[in-house]
Each structure stands twice: as C-alpha cells, then as structure tokens.
Amino acid sequence: MVLRDAVEADLVGIMEIYNLAVENTTAIWNEHTVDLANRLDWWRQRTNAGFPVLVAVLPAEERVLGYATYGPFRPHDGYRHSVEHSVYVHPDRRGEGIGGQLMAMLIEHARQQGRHAMIGGIDAGNRGSIRLHERFGFRQVGLMPQVGCKFGRWLDLALLQLTLDDSATPPAVTVRASEPR
Template identity: 60%
Template sequence: MQILDATAQHAGGIAAIYNHAVEHTTAIWNERLVDAADRAAWLAERQGSGFPVLVALEDDGTVLGYATYGPWRPHDGYRHTVEHSLYVREGLRGRGTGSALLTALLERARAQGIHVMVAGIDASNEGSVRLHERFGFTRVGVLPQVGTKFGRWLDLAFLQLVLDQAPPAGGGSSSSR
C-alpha cells in the first residue's frame, strides 16, 4: 500500500468510496451521489486552497481509501484548526488503511503548522471513534439529533487532537471597549 497525494486520476476511486458511504452508511450525511468529474472538481478546489487530499493505493493503483482536511469554521480566529475526513473502501476496514491514512494526514497537518484537528463522527460509529482515540483524539462533546439519514435522527460526536503546544501567532486586533 502507498499513501500519495491524490490526482484527478484517482477521482473515480474516491467517488466509488464516497458513494458507497452515501448509499449504505451514516459516515457521510449526504444523500446525493457524485461522479468522477464532481470529485475531480472537489479535489482541485481542496488542493487549490492548500489542503491535502491523500489516497491509499493498492500496487495496481486501486484506491483503498482517502483522507483530507479543510477549514473548521470560516472565521479568522479558527485558522489554525481543521476538520478532517477519512474513508476506507468497504470490506477493507480494520486492516490498517485508515491508520496509515490518518498517520500521513497528521504528519501533513503538523508540517503545515495546524494546531488542532477536529473529527465529526456519527456517534454510533464505534470503529471510527476507536481509531481516532488510538491516535490520541479526545471526545469533547456530542450534539444529539443534529442530523438525519435513513429515517432516523443522528448524534454527532466531536473529537479533537491538539497537534502542537505552540502559542498563537500574533496578528489581528482586539478591543476591550
């Protein structure tokens, strides 16, 4: 298995993993399927904004999983915090692909000076929660019934990992008036 930066040639494999999650799981709270062109545009936008999209590849080039991160919230004060996504092809979970992707993603985030990485996970997805806890993520809260899929309400668990102990960079202004 190799972990690489995704290219447009991986868009079809990413779309297949994404669509399976849309159709069969509560890992993605979307209901719209995508095609390779959609994922290629998403990939270009994500990478164009300076965020990585990593793929785990089989020796034959098959996409086994993918991981990325992007802005946590749009306001300046959150610029050192990201939220990530990580998905592994059905039937391959629990075999190290997710761990390899998360390891590489955390390395990339640290290299980019990211301070905190957030995971928003369906609270009933125990496998994903356990994976993140093995990497040091801490469960910091649950928002009950904030999503819906397959005719039921879903709870969103938030986990976070502080990646460094650096003080905040200067900049911006504050006023106590």
C-alpha cells in the first residue's frame, strides 16, 4: 500500500468510498450520494486552497483503499490556524490500519503547514472512529446532543481536538480593514 496525494484519477475511488458511507453509515451526515463532477469540484477546491487530499492505494491496481483530507474549521479569520479533518476507509478494508496510517500522514501534513489545532466532528456512537482519534492524542472537547439526524433517528456530535504544537501565542498578523461581511 502507498500513501500519496490524490490525483484526478483517484476521484472515482474516493467517490465510491464517500457514497458507501452516505448510504450505509452515520460517518457522513448527508443523505444524497454524489457524482464524479461533485468530487472533482470538491478536490479542486481543497487542493487549490492548499489543503491536502491524501489516498491510500494499492500500487498494482491503483485502487483507492481510503482517503483523508482537512479544510477550514470555520470560515472566519480567527480560525485560520485550525482545521477540520475527515478520514474514510473502504468498508471491505477497515481494521487493517489504513485509517491510522492516513491519520498519521494528515497530522504530519497539518504540522508542516503550521496548523495549531485539528478538529474532528464524529457521530458520538462511532466508537471505532473515536478510539482511533484517541490513539493519536485527540481528546473529546464537546458533545452536542441531537444536532443531526439520519436513518430516522437523532444523532449526537462528538467534537474531538488535537493541539498540534505548543505555541503559547498565535503568529502575529496585521489587522486590516475589509469589506463588510
């Protein structure tokens, strides 16, 4: 297995994993599957903004076994040092350590980019994902009861956070006037 940056040819595999999660799990709180044009737009937006989209592939087949990414935590300037991430593994390859390898690479990427905090919003009932995050040092910092729904039931959102560095203060920035928001 090889971990690398995703290329356009990987989007079919990413789309398959995403759609399987939509149809069968509460890992993604969407109820509609996506098409290839959607994933292409998503991938371009992420990579053009400097965010990673990583894949785990079998080199001989170029089959996508899992993918990981992060993007903005929230859209406001004050959150620029924090990112929210996602890690997904094809259902027939779960339990093989692929998610952990993708997570490790994603965390290292965030540190190299100078990010300060990585946040995961996880279905509170997804014990496997929560355990994976805890193994990497994430800690639960919040629980939001019944903020989502899927498959005819309310879902609780667990917020997990990993602080990526030990800086006491954020990098200096010059405050500038901007257009009204």
